[in-house]
Amino acid sequence: DTGVSQDPRHKITKRGQNVTFRCDPISEHNRLYWYRQTLGQGPEFLTYFQNEAQLEKSRLLSDRFSAERPKGSFSTLEIQRTEQGDSAMYLCASSLPTYSSYEQYFGPGTRLTVT
Amino acid sequence: SQELEQSPQSLIVQEGKNLTINCTSSKTLYGLYWYKQKYGEGLIFLMMLQKGGEEKSHEKITAKLDEKKQQSSLHITASQPSHAGIYLCGAEGLTDSWGKLQFGAGTQVVVTP
Numbered sequence: 001d002t003g004v005s006q007d008p009r010h011k012i013t014k015r016g017q018n019v020t021f022r023c024d025p026i027s028e029h030n031r032l033y034w035y036r037q038t039l040g041q042g043p044e045f046l047t048y049f050q051n052e053a054q055l056e057k058s059r060l061l062s063d064r065f066s067a068e069r070p071k072g073s074f075s076t077l078e079i080q081r082t083e084q085g086d087s088a089m090y091l092c093a094s095s096l097p098t099y100s101s102y103e104q105y106f107g108p109g110t111r112l113t114v115t
Numbered sequence: 116s117q118e119l120e121q122s123p124q125s126l127i128v129q130e131g132k133n134l135t136i137n138c139t140s141s142k143t144l145y146g147l148y149w150y151k152q153k154y155g156e157g158l159i160f161l162m163m164l165q166k167g168g169e170e171k172s173h174e175k176i177t178a179k180l181d182e183k184k185q186q187s188s189l190h191i192t193a194s195q196p197s198h199a200g201i202y203l204c205g206a207e208g209l210t211d212s213w214g215k216l217q218f219g220a221g222t223q224v225v226v227t228p
Contacts, residue, residue, distance in 0.1 A: 004157075033215065042119075042203050042218025043158070056215065059130040091157060095214075102146060102207060102214055 001004045002026060004107035006092050012113045013082055021110045025094030033073050033104060034067055034087065035091040043091050049075060082114045118142065119156050119208050121202075121219035128194050129227050136189045136222045138204035145208035147187045148216060152201040156197075160187075185215075199226045 007023045013019050025032045030051050035043035046065070047057045051072035061067075069075040073093075079086055089111050093104040120139045128134045138147070146165055150158040161169045164180035164187060171178050175192045191198050201223050205216035 006157075031214065040220065042205070042220050043216075044216040045217065048215055089155070093158075097214070103148070103160060103163055104216060105160060106150070108157040109155075111155065 004092055004094050004105055004108040006110050007089075008110060009108060010111045010113075013112055015084060017083055018078065018080045019082060021090055021092075021111065021112075023075045023077070023092030023094075023107060024103060025074070025092070025106065026096075027073075028096035029093045029096045029105075030072070031097060031102075031104075032069055033093040033095070034075070034077050037109070038087075039090040039092055046077075079112075082112075084103065084114050087114045088114055099104055119204055119206055119219035121222050123205060123222060124220070125223040125225070127225045131193055131194060134191050134194055134206075136202050136224075136226065138187045138189070138208065138219055140185050140209065141187070144180065144184045144206045146206060147180055147184075148205040148207075149187070149189050150203045150205060152203060152221070154174065154201070160228055181228055189202060194226050195225075196226050196228075197225055204211060 007022045034046040034050040038045040044059050047067050049069040064080045067077045089109045091109045093106045095104045122137045135210040148163050151159045159216045162178045167184045169180045180187045199215040201221045203221045205218040209217045
């Protein structure tokens, strides 16, 4: 199966530590998205890339968050100086936009717990 | 805050019964997506609707977008245990940017024997 993959699936870290997550999109997809989901809520948009260019960042993405997609393939999301409020599921999605559709395909997510 | 309102928040349905989930926006929905999520997992794409009055079906799941493109419904016929999960509607174009999706809070579906 060549769907979207994310690594790690689970991460437990202590407050103040830095963490990095990786996302590998579907190979021919040029768009890559990061979302965050907390319990009982739908995913909230964080940022997205078209190829290697970061086109939009949400106001939710504080200065402690940085995302990269250096060669237009995989992407990393880094959180510096983690806080307990960062505990959430971080979801990655990819798409290949056409004139009629922007269907996004999601990975399994990385669940972050900050203690 | 969620610009898409989903109802109900949760529902319990007996196996074999039908169920309907609604997704409502105060703004025009230019692309409306339905996803299913198992607890603690990623989202599985179900269907996408674009045109007013459009209706799509896959197996026992039917999704509709009303003529005004402000409300969508997801209907499951003769529910099975495999239909249990969280159903999310997502839409693009609710803000001044495109491509990203904004989601409702989800509807949790429990199917009992």
